[in-house]
Amino acid sequence: MKYGIALFPAKKLQDLANSFRMRYDSHYAWIPPHITVKEPFEVSDDNLPYITAKLREIASNLSPVEIDVYKVDTFSPQSNTIFFKIREHKTLTALYEKLHSEPFEENKKYKFIPHVTIGQDLSKDEVADIVGRLKMKKVEHHEVIDRMQLMYQLENGSWTVYETFRLGE
Amino acid sequence: MKYGIALFPAKKLQDLANSFRMRYDSHYAWIPPHITVKEPFEVSDDNLPYITAKLREIASNLSPVEIDVYKVDTFSPQSNTIFFKIREHKTLTALYEKLHSEPFEENKKYKFIPHVTIGQDLSKDEVADIVGRLKMKKVEHHEVIDRMQLMYQLENGSWTVYETFRLGE
Numbered sequence: 176m177k178y179g180i181a182l183f184p185a186k187k188l189q190d191l192a193n194s195f196r197m198r199y200d201s202h203y204a205w206i207p208p209h210i211t212v213k214e215p216f217e218v219s220d221d222n223l224p225y226i227t228a229k230l231r232e233i234a235s236n237l238s239p240v241e242i243d244v245y246k247v248d249t250f251s252p253q254s255n256t257i258f259f260k261i262r263e264h265k266t267l268t269a270l271y272e273k274l275h276s277e278p279f280e281e282n283k284k285y286k287f288i289p290h291v292t293i294g295q296d297l298s299k300d301e302v303a304d305i306v307g308r309l310k311m312k313k314v315e316h317h318e319v320i321d322r323m324q325l326m327y328q329l330e331n332g333s334w335t336v337y338e339t340f341r342l343g344e
Numbered sequence: 345m346k347y348g349i350a351l352f353p354a355k356k357l358q359d360l361a362n363s364f365r366m367r368y369d370s371h372y373a374w375i376p377p378h379i380t381v382k383e384p385f386e387v388s389d390d391n392l393p394y395i396t397a398k399l400r401e402i403a404s405n406l407s408p409v410e411i412d413v414y415k416v417d418t419f420s421p422q423s424n425t426i427f428f429k430i431r432e433h434k435t436l437t438a439l440y441e442k443l444h445s446e447p448f449e450e451n452k453k454y455k456f457i458p459h460v461t462i463g464q465d466l467s468k469d470e471v472a473d474i475v476g477r478l479k480m481k482k483v484e485h486h487e488v489i490d491r492m493q494l495m496y497q498l499e500n501g502s503w504t505v506y507e508t509f510r511l512g513e
Contacts (some may be wrong), residue, residue: 176355183504186345190499197500262446324505330359331366335376336351336493337506344444 177328178215178337180230180274181206184242184291188316190265192259192293199257199305206334207290208343210242210261212323213274216282225278227338230325235271239321240266244291247309253285255302257294257316264323268343270323345389346477347506348496349382349399349443350375353411353460357485361428361462365484368463368474374502377460379411381500382443382494385451394447396507399494401443406471408490409435413460416478424471428483439511441494448484 183189189277194207208219218226243262250256261267267289274282326334354360361377387395411433419425430436436458444450463474493511495503 183506185498186498186504190506193498193502207502209496217416234394249513322507323465328357329355329362329376333362333376335355336508337352338491339505339508341507 176218177215178218178226179215179326179328179334181209181234181324181326182242182320182322183207183209183213183241183324184316184320185318186211186257188244188291188318191314191316195257195293195309199297199301200292201296202292202332204329205332208293210239210289210291211323212271214282214284215281215286215328216280222258224256227325229278230323230338233270234323237270237273237342237343238266238269239319240316241322242316243265244314247293247306247312247314248290249302250288250305251299251302252304253296255295255299256292257297257302257306257309258292259292259316261289261291263289286311288341345387346384347387347395347496348380348384348495348503350378350380350493350495351384351409351411351489351491352376352378352493353485353489354487357428357460357487359412360483360485361460364426364462364478368466369461370438370465371501373496374500377462378493379458381436382448383451383453384497386450396494399454399492399507399509401497402439403492403511404513405441406439406511407435407438408488409433411436411485411487413455413483413485416462416475416481416483418458418471419454419457420468420471420475424464424465424466424468424469425461426475426478427459427461428485430456430458430460435473447507484503
């Protein structure tokens, strides 16, 4: 089955993200606003207890992560995703690195640029237009997230949380 | 903030439920297929640590719950909801009772009839038609669920999982 790992920010930032996502994000209905810390990876039913035990161990040995959203940005021209950009922070990098080291696959598509997606599957012109407008908006949000969520994907593309792991407990 | 507590069944049943929900359930995009064990209730930010500690305690003292789906049914004429009906089982009832006893509100709307909703906000005629057809379908699913999910609701109506509590650990 396909699993992924994400952090959910506080309701306030999720609501703000959704106010854009409802118009710009084709995955709006599939998952609440989130920060992906591990892209989809396969876990067999047999292997799941081992993976969850490992995640529990990793989580307990790490600190809660610092989330500092400071602007709207895009990966354009590499991809047409629009997102709230999150400042790099050692707590977040440490989590990401642990989730891409043994026994986990190193399934990194790109360099880790922590973000909350607010738009995707848009045309190049739409991206330029939306980002142009949103870059002028002040987007600031700070919080400490003390949990990560292991999710699995359903056939319709949506994600269900399987388990929460508390960071630093 | 508004919280709710639900069980998520295995992917197989969720996929089956979604195959109906995409056509019949107005809440399809808000939450994956689930079994509500506590209807929405308010928790203040200050009170959240106390509530989660209590839920952890309750979960650890209970057994995993037996889920036995055996037919499609409706609450009609009381409500036009269509659902997969789940057999009553003492493990499920025990969980429900604990979540409606001190310190939790007794926010029961109806008698507890465990189910996975597959349709809602339909007209009376649609309900009669759909239930008539689906009652002839064999729907059987058995599983043991060993976790419950505390979720909060976003402004757009969708739900985000806040924490998982493992039953019987």
